[in-house]
Amino acid sequence: MKLNMVGKNIIRVDAEAKVTGEALYPQDIYLDNMVYGKTVRSTKPHAYIKVDIREAEKVDGVLKVFTYKDVPNKNEHGVVLKDHEVFASRKAIRVGEPIAFIVAETVRACEEAYRKIRIDYEELPAVFDPIEAMKEDAPKIHGDSNIIYHYKLRRGDIEEGKKKSKYIVENVYKSPMVEHAFLQPEAGLAYVEEDGTVVVVIATQYPHYDREEVAINLGLPEEKVKIINTNVGGAFGAREDITAQIHLALAAMVLKRPVKVIYSREESFLAHSKRHPMIMKYKTGADENGYLQYMEAEIIGDAGAHCSWAMNVLRKAGVHATGPYVIPHVKVDSYAVYTNNPFTGAMRGFGATQVPIAHEQQMDALAEKLGMNPIEFRMKNIFRKGSITATGQVLVDSVPLDRCIEAVDKSFKFSQLWKEGK
Amino acid sequence: MVDISLTVNDRLYEISIDENMRLIDVLRDELGLIGTKEGCGEGECGACTVIMDGEIVNSCLVMGFQANGSNIVTIEGLKKDGKLHPVQRAYIEAGAVQCGFCIPGMVLATKALLDKNPNPSDEEIREGISGNLCRCTGYNKMLVATKKAMVYMKGE
Structure with missing residues (x-):
């Protein structure tokens, strides 16, 4: 087969603009007659709020302070469930949740107005531990239950698997919340074209979703909303959920002037999603010959205050829970749970990244019980061509995992050192 | 306001700036040299690096008035006569x-x-x-x- 691209060194189309400093990110764009925005965010994780913007609006240079009352249509958005409010209306459910958007002639006026916004918080009991949040009497973040999603995977017969297992290891693994820390903090502009089209200039992973959400919130037909995606200064999943898009579009539409916002690094941390922390309870069993017989896992993912992609991420964690191993008897339950923590969403691997922390340490612990080289133990159990996964998928194409493990083993001299007792 | 003069990419600028402007603000907002990026504003990330009198500095940690009399190279100054550095x-x-x-x-x-x-x-x-x-x-x-x-x- 003749390949035109694969194996060739292709120069990326935007590389020259990026090494010369000509590439534009939203913060680099300046428009005539432009004004500036600043977002006011909740400082409490769970509280009823009352917002007083009167003094802030009196500050010289302030054009308007937007709150939920100014959103013309629905005050909600979200990639799966519409459980983000554009601006918190009655209650704030996390630190960093947007409450108001100040627009002024200068950044300095925005900052002065920011100090004059009064928010009265009536604090509510909050929940930060997803296991606590699953209990009936836990404070509820949305609706009647904090459990957003439960994924069940069943294969074979767990009792049968236990009977066949001479060695069983049982452990709980916890993975932390992680910040993407893309290098370009969120920034954006919005303006209105002569025919009334609202244009948002932003670095985003989903211009098409953004357009739909902005149109719904503003009560405009989709063809009257345009999203221009600039260069994106890193994303890693954290630009999948809306941040400034709706605030900017609303302000530009009402004020009829270009509006720009730039988040500081600190605000960037508050504004976007994180990686789901997971609590992973694993039981894994192998027979006397070192063949895996069963695995039982319960995985609880902390979604924080908004769903974002929680169900998709926890499904993926459940699907990948066995790791690349043939296990005849499998039971997996994965849950996504609301808490008052920062919300979690997409991040590199999307749920498949957390579970190896658990399944690989289970492999090491089992190999140790068997007194077997952990490489040899893995080679006995890995997926190969023709293997069937716990979800019932038959792997008919290339599965070169054995080659990968051999190469790693050789490079690290792992088996050699293991034999020497190191 | 404070008057400063500085050379940026071989060009002399004599400008009047706000005392509380950082060098990065002078470069981006006053001189329009938006190639210099702000990633953190506290000297951790280095996105705002420029060369000042031969040494690299974080332009978010240098005040504008401190650049008075200095010679600065930004990313816009590397390409010469249409040829990349x-x-x-x-x-x-x-x-x-x-x-x-x-x-x-x-x-x-x-x-x-x-x-x-x-x-x-x-x-x-x-x-x-x-x-x-x-x-x-x-x-x-x-x-x-x-x-x-x-x-x-x-x-x-």
């Missing part, structure tokens, strides 16, 4: 450019390193760009690019 060319060819937000600072840190030390070891290269965070590449491509640039610079 060897470091720029090497970064493109090595595939060291992904999202691009760290690149102006990273390229300037690399240039400053090679201006002082035309034959850095791998360790010296890593040290030379250690003040510049990149969240995409894992830095190995910058190492490859710097070695390419070493060769190109000797050929000039």
Whole structure:
């Protein structure tokens, strides 16, 4: 087969603009007659709020302070469930949740107005531990239950698997919340074209979703909303959920002037999603010959205050829970749970990244019980061509995992050192 | 307001600025040199790196008035007569450019390193760009690019 691209060194189309400093990110764009925005965010994780913007609006240079009352249509958005409010209306459910958007002639006026916004918080009991949040009497973040999603995977017969297992290891693994820390903090502009089209200039992973959400919130037909995606200064999943898009579009539409916002690094941390922390309870069993017989896992993912992609991420964690191993008897339950923590969403691997922390340490612990080289133990159990996964998928194409493990083993001299007792 | 004069990319500027402006604000908002990026505003990420009197500095940590009388090179000053600087060319060819937000600072840190030390070891290269965070590449491509640039610079 003749390949035109694969194996060739292709120069990326935007590389020259990026090494010369000509590439534009939203913060680099300046428009005539432009004004500036600043977002006011909740400082409490769970509280009823009352917002007083009167003094802030009196500050010289302030054009308007937007709150939920100014959103013309629905005050909600979200990639799966519409459980983000554009601006918190009655209650704030996390630190960093947007409450108001100040627009002024200068950044300095925005900052002065920011100090004059009064928010009265009536604090509510909050929940930060997803296991606590699953209990009936836990404070509820949305609706009647904090459990957003439960994924069940069943294969074979767990009792049968236990009977066949001479060695069983049982452990709980916890993975932390992680910040993407893309290098370009969120920034954006919005303006209105002569025919009334609202244009948002932003670095985003989903211009098409953004357009739909902005149109719904503003009560405009989709063809009257345009999203221009600039260069994106890193994303890693954290630009999948809306941040400034709706605030900017609303302000530009009402004020009829270009509006720009730039988040500081600190605000960037508050504004976007994180990686789901997971609590992973694993039981894994192998027979006397070192063949895996069963695995039982319960995985609880902390979604924080908004769903974002929680169900998709926890499904993926459940699907990948066995790791690349043939296990005849499998039971997996994965849950996504609301808490008052920062919300979690997409991040590199999307749920498949957390579970190896658990399944690989289970492999090491089992190999140790068997007194077997952990490489040899893995080679006995890995997926190969023709293997069937716990979800019932038959792997008919290339599965070169054995080659990968051999190469790693050789490079690290792992088996050699293991034999020497190191 | 305070009057300052400074040379940026071989051009002399005499301007009047707000006392509380940082050098990065002077470059971006006053001179329109938006190639200098702000990633953190507190000297951690190095995206705002510029060369000031031959030394790399975080332009978010230098006040505008402190740049009075200095000679500054920003990313816009590297391409000369339509020709890329060897470091720029090497970064493109090595595939060291992904999202691009760290690149102006990273390229300037690399240039400053090679201006002082035309034959850095791998360790010296890593040290030379250690003040510049990149969240995409894992830095190995910058190492490859710097070695390419070493060769190109000797050929000039």
